[in-house]
Amino acid sequence: MAIDRRTFLAGAGALALAGALRPALAAAARPRYLSAAATLTGRQAVVALSETGAALYDFDLADRGHGLALRPGAHQAVCFGRRPGTFAEVFDLATGDPVATISPTDESRHFSGHGVFSPDGRYLLLTENDMARRRGLIGVHDAAAGYARLREFPTGGIGPHDLRLLPDGATLVVADGGLDHRHDAMSAAEAADIRSDLAYLDWRSGTLLEQVRLDPALARMSIRHLAVTDDGQVAAALQDSAEVPDGEVPLGFLHRRGEGPRWLAAPKGGWGRFRGYCGSAAVDLAGNVLAMSSPRGNCVGLWSTGTTATVGIADVHDGCGLAAADAAGSLMISSGAGNLFVVGGETPATALGADTPAEFRFDNHLLRV
Amino acid sequence: MTRGLIAFLLLVLAAGPAQALTEAQYANAVRETAHAVIVPGYADLAKATAALHGDLAALCTAPDEAGLDQARKAFAVTLQRWARVQFLGLGPIAEHQRAARIEYWPDKRNVVGRQLADVLARQDSAALEAQRFAATSVGVQGLPALERLLFEEDALSAIAADAPGAAFRCALLAAIGGNLETIADEVLAGWTGGESPFLQRLDQPDPESEDLATSHDAAARLLNDLLTATIVLRDMKLLAPLGETPAKAKPQAAEFWRSGQSLAVLRANLEGLRELFGTDGGLGGLLRATPDGAPVAAAFAATLEQAFLAADRITLPLGEAAADTAQRKEVTALAEQLLRLRDLLAGPIAADLNLPIGFNALDGD
Numbered sequence: 001m002a003i004d005r006r007t008f009l010a011g012a013g014a015l016a017l018a019g020a021l022r023p024a025l026a027a028a029a030r031p032r033y034l035s036a037a038a039t040l041t042g043r044q045a046v047v048a049l050s051e052t053g054a055a056l057y058d059f060d061l062a063d064r065g066h067g068l069a070l071r072p073g074a075h076q077a078v079c080f081g082r083r084p085g086t087f088a089e090v091f092d093l094a095t096g097d098p099v100a101t102i103s104p105t106d107e108s109r110h111f112s113g114h115g116v117f118s119p120d121g122r123y124l125l126l127t128e129n130d131m132a133r134r135r136g137l138i139g140v141h142d143a144a145a146g147y148a149r150l151r152e153f154p155t156g157g158i159g160p161h162d163l164r165l166l167p168d169g170a171t172l173v174v175a176d177g178g179l180d181h182r183h184d185a186m187s188a189a190e191a192a193d194i195r196s197d198l199a200y201l202d203w204r205s206g207t208l209l210e211q212v213r214l215d216p217a218l219a220r221m222s223i224r225h226l227a228v229t230d231d232g233q234v235a236a237a238l239q240d241s242a243e244v245p246d247g248e249v250p251l252g253f254l255h256r257r258g259e260g261p262r263w264l265a266a267p268k269g270g271w272g273r274f275r276g277y278c279g280s281a282a283v284d285l286a287g288n289v290l291a292m293s294s295p296r297g298n299c300v301g302l303w304s305t306g307t308t309a310t311v312g313i314a315d316v317h318d319g320c321g322l323a324a325a326d327a328a329g330s331l332m333i334s335s336g337a338g339n340l341f342v343v344g345g346e347t348p349a350t351a352l353g354a355d356t357p358a359e360f361r362f363d364n365h366l367l368r369v
Numbered sequence: 370m371t372r373g374l375i376a377f378l379l380l381v382l383a384a385g386p387a388q389a390l391t392e393a394q395y396a397n398a399v400r401e402t403a404h405a406v407i408v409p410g411y412a413d414l415a416k417a418t419a420a421l422h423g424d425l426a427a428l429c430t431a432p433d434e435a436g437l438d439q440a441r442k443a444f445a446v447t448l449q450r451w452a453r454v455q456f457l458g459l460g461p462i463a464e465h466q467r468a469a470r471i472e473y474w475p476d477k478r479n480v481v482g483r484q485l486a487d488v489l490a491r492q493d494s495a496a497l498e499a500q501r502f503a504a505t506s507v508g509v510q511g512l513p514a515l516e517r518l519l520f521e522e523d524a525l526s527a528i529a530a531d532a533p534g535a536a537f538r539c540a541l542l543a544a545i546g547g548n549l550e551t552i553a554d555e556v557l558a559g560w561t562g563g564e565s566p567f568l569q570r571l572d573q574p575d576p577e578s579e580d581l582a583t584s585h586d587a588a589a590r591l592l593n594d595l596l597t598a599t600i601v602l603r604d605m606k607l608l609a610p611l612g613e614t615p616a617k618a619k620p621q622a623a624e625f626w627r628s629g630q631s632l633a634v635l636r637a638n639l640e641g642l643r644e645l646f647g648t649d650g651g652l653g654g655l656l657r658a659t660p661d662g663a664p665v666a667a668a669f670a671a672t673l674e675q676a677f678l679a680a681d682r683i684t685l686p687l688g689e690a691a692a693d694t695a696q697r698k699e700v701t702a703l704a705e706q707l708l709r710l711r712d713l714l715a716g717p718i719a720a721d722l723n724l725p726i727g728f729n730a731l732d733g734d
Contacts, residue, residue: 083734336729364734
């Protein structure tokens with residue numbers, strides 16, 4: 001197995017951080033978006049952004065970050081280490097000051113880069129890979145007890161990545177990425193049996209409620225990222241693990257409990273534009289428009305969550321992070337070049353103002369506060 | 370700046386279809402650069418930090434002008450070696466925050482100053498033990514902290530035998546020297562030694578690897594590092610101290626302004642850029658082998674030459690030049706050449722080499 005830079009960091013523990021950096025602007029403006037970022041000189045950080053994209057504060061991470069979660073009812077947020085993650089950093093939403101650092105309970109475990117809070121803000125639920133037993137887990141941490149590990153339960157699949165709570169507050173939907181040949185050595189027989197799935201679980205009991213498995217013909221497809229509408233519809237964004245993506249297979253579907261997946265219509269120019277890779281997914285505030293990004297294809301596609309029809313596609317270089325923008329039908333896009341864009345309907349993506357800090361490369365996900 | 374970035378994006382998107390290069394060609398290019406430039410570059414850095422460590426230790430046995438001068442020279446040599454490889458993000462340098470521990474920069478919130486003051490105030494000798502020091506705040510571990518200690522006005526009197534806290538300050542100098550030497554040794558060892566030397570990973574990419582499955586991936590990482598270099602050089606090293614007007618110049622935003630090494634470092638950065646790109650070998654050689662690549666490679670070389678000439682015309686220390694009406698023009702001229710280099714790398718060079726430009730595009734999750 002190849003050892004990459006993140007594996008090297010696993011277990012390093014006491015990494016030196018630059019300490020809390022006092023923001024000058026934090027008192028003046030409330031963070032509207034959060035993102036993990038790398039600076040141009042290679043530091044890994046979390047950045048809080050104003051609605052115009054100005055950096056309100058940033059703080060250093062021990063390693064590369066990935067997804068973020070907001071704690072309801074408390075001014076806290078969490079940034080999860082990028083898979084294979086060795087940390088989840090809890091911080092004060094207003095200032096970026098550190099609150100707690102959560103580490104995997106064992107060296108054979110790593111975080112997958114995503115987590116969500118229970119509706120009351122008490123419990124943090126995060127995706128975790130158990131390498132020793134080759135199973136996906138949801139770890140439950142108690143925010144009221146210093147984020148101590150409370151319990152865990154299996155997702156029913158392997159390689160869990162993104163997860164979301166449904167509007168009922170009890171049902172957790174998890175993207176089990178499935179066969180992850182980069183991290184799990186498996187026999188061909190084992191591999192053939194393991195596919196990506198969408199799992200619905202009751203997080204309070206850990207009960208698996210429903211599992212949507214992809215057709216065996218789509219075994220190489222991996223469900224990675226999710227978005228959920230206010231009426232409980234789940235959007236799943238996929239990645240094609242084939243070396244040469246076929247360009248015909250849809251990279252996203254919509255799903256409701258008890259129904260079959262509704263595959264998204266091909267965007268203008270075809271799925272080939274996505275180069276077999278979706279980086280993230282988000283729905284607008286009204287829940288009518290789904291956006292999926294492809295930093296490899298330098299584009300962001302928009303679809304109707306009602307009809308699965310394509311609504312538009314915007315050219316955005318290295319655009320990846322997505323979050324709802326203020327206007328219905330609009331979404332915010334963050335890019336690896338350090339820009340924020342707003343996109344909606346068939347209009348091209350509009351770059352936000354000059355406030356956007358050029359020193360940060362926005363990493364993978366954008367969270368609306 | 371944002372307008373510039375948008376123009377840059379349009380340019381990237383306008384870049385035409387690519388020529389097909391083979392995996393073997395990428396492999397050769399990456400291998401050449403790794404063996405002939407990167408590893409020797411890190412070996413030079415390791416040598417320089419070892420010498421620096423020795424000079425810092427010696428300085429404190431009998432602090433005098435000659436010893437301080439020797440240590441300052443060793444510091445400048447280390448900066449030169451570091452600047453050659455400063456922008457590489459590939460391999461062991463990306464682990465354990467090594468790059469930030471060598472140089473925490475930019476430091477807009479005076480992290481280095483605050484952390485250094487804190488360490489000096491606490492006088493905790495146990496915290497200077499090598500392993501503990503390597504895990505301490507990044508701001509005190511590397512070159513910027515050392516620069517303050519060596520170049521502040523009372524650098525010598527503060528370590529005179531009878532000065533209060535002199536012994537601790539000396540121990541701190543030696544600790545930083547030892548730490549820099551250790552980090553440089555670790556980087557070099559990561560490339561060439563151990564069970565899975567990074568050099569070997571580049572020579573024989575592992576198709577199962579997440580971020581370096583092919584030599585094409587490695588070439589893309591290298592090209593993106595070089596592109597980043599042109600952006601950092603222009604936006605952070607030149608335009609940040611320059612400010613919008615002479616009155617708004619920020620001399621202290623220049624990198625290593627305390628030691629007057631800003632321009633020397635920038636020049637070494639350009640030399641590193643030239644070597645890492647390559648002329649006969651490396652990405653540059655690969656570019657020249659593509660059907661449309663020769664004129665682009667020539668344009669890159671000519672623009673780089675113009676950048677060196679522009680740097681020559683800056684005769685004041687960079688921070689002072691930024692505040693000087695006449696010299697500002699020369700700083701701006703250098704920034705323009707860097708912009709051209711950036712546009713060449715992100716546009717025709719990336720297109721001809723068929724390499725993706727981006728951050729999120731490079732390794733997915």
